[in-house]
Amino acid sequence: MHLGTLAPVALVALTTVAAESNAHAAGKVELEVVVIEASKTGKSPAPKGVSAKVVKELESFGFTAIRVSDRITASVENEASVSVEFRSKPNEKKKRQMLKVTVLEKKKEVTRLKIALPSIPFSAETEHRKGGTFLVAVKGKNADAVFLAVTPKP
Amino acid sequence: MTKRQDDKYIEASVEELLTEDAAQEIAQREGEWNAFTSAVFARIDEEDLGVARMPMEDQAIDLFRQEVAGELADLAPRFEEGFKEGVEQRIWNAAREPTVMDRVRGFFDRAFGERVGWSVGWAGAMAAALAIVTITGMPTEPGTQIAENITGEVSVKSLSFEGTVTVMPNDGVTVVWLSDDASS
Numbered sequence: 001m002h003l004g005t006l007a008p009v010a011l012v013a014l015t016t017v018a019a020e021s022n023a024h025a026a027g028k029v030e031l032e033v034v035v036i037e038a039s040k041t042g043k044s045p046a047p048k049g050v051s052a053k054v055v056k057e058l059e060s061f062g063f064t065a066i067r068v069s070d071r072i073t074a075s076v077e078n079e080a081s082v083s084v085e086f087r088s089k090p091n092e093k094k095k096r097q098m099l100k101v102t103v104l105e106k107k108k109e110v111t112r113l114k115i116a117l118p119s120i121p122f123s124a125e126t127e128h129r130k131g132g133t134f135l136v137a138v139k140g141k142n143a144d145a146v147f148l149a150v151t152p153k154p
Numbered sequence: 155m156t157k158r159q160d161d162k163y164i165e166a167s168v169e170e171l172l173t174e175d176a177a178q179e180i181a182q183r184e185g186e187w188n189a190f191t192s193a194v195f196a197r198i199d200e201e202d203l204g205v206a207r208m209p210m211e212d213q214a215i216d217l218f219r220q221e222v223a224g225e226l227a228d229l230a231p232r233f234e235e236g237f238k239e240g241v242e243q244r245i246w247n248a249a250r251e252p253t254v255m256d257r258v259r260g261f262f263d264r265a266f267g268e269r270v271g272w273s274v275g276w277a278g279a280m281a282a283a284l285a286i287v288t289i290t291g292m293p294t295e296p297g298t299q300i301a302e303n304i305t306g307e308v309s310v311k312s313l314s315f316e317g318t319v320t321v322m323p324n325d326g327v328t329v330v331w332l333s334d335d336a337s338s
Contacts, residue, residue: 132306
């Protein structure tokens with residue numbers, strides 16, 4: 001399967017529970033959520049909108065065709081969350097899933113997040129330092145997968 | 155008047171007495187003075203005699219020492235002049251030594267031969283320098299480099315999933331694999 005044949009459907013619905021006009025206000029966390037569709041068949045040019053370390057990680061798993069289907073950047077307050085809707089499988093047209101990222105705590109260098117996929121259900125609490133990325137991989141068929149990269153900006 | 159004559163007699167006697175005493179005193183002092191002078195000259199003569207009577211070996215050593223001191227005093231200006239000339243000669247020789255450019259030129263002359271000429275060698279050197287800069291790349295801005303090197307860390311404090319999950323922590327990226335059956 002080639003990623004170029006994937007229908008460019010809208011995958012993401014962004015909802016910020018608590019949003020304010022000033023994105024750089026103190027106590028807020030700049031969250032970046034990237035939805036990546038990857039395949040071990042075919043080949044694609046270097047994807048844009050995703051960090052090199054994530055691409056390197058995917059390539060280490062044998063994925064040669066990597067495409068960024070959506071990229072969200074949001075400023076989220078403490079105990080607020082951002083939800084991203086994505087296609088559960090690269091060739092799935094009907095079934096959608098929701099990724100919910102909640103900011104539990106923001107310290108000077110440490111950001112605590114709760115990352116959940118309510119429909120599975122999956123939930124994890126993570127601690128990020130200096131812009132570390134949490135990558136959730138949802139396996140598909142035919143050696144395809146959807147990756148959800150969550151990175152709080154330092 | 156008689157009294158006056160008596161006074162003259164007395165005065166004459168005193169004068170005579172004083173004259174005689176003065177003459178005696180002067181004569182005595184002159185004698186002493188002559189004796190002192192003669193004593194001083196006699197002492198000097200004794201020292202000369204003492205020097206003249208030094209052993210022949212000591213006299214030879216003293217003369218040799220005086221000659222050496224005289225020769226050194228005569229040669230001192232020559233030493234200073236020679237040292238100065240030596241330093242100036244070394245400075246002149248150092249100035250005449252080939253410079254770095256002369257050495258580079260000599261290297262290309264030897265490498266490409268005299269026929270090629272200096273212009274070709276210089277062009278080759280410039281081409282080599284440009285190639286090195288191109289291969290190694292120009293230095294990047296420090297801020298960009300630091301930003302690229304930030305990898306960060308992620309630690310998973312708790313995890314909840316009903317299916318099979320595989321956590322793969324790596325440098326800056328932590329990957330959580332969810333099994334296909336559970337996620338479908």
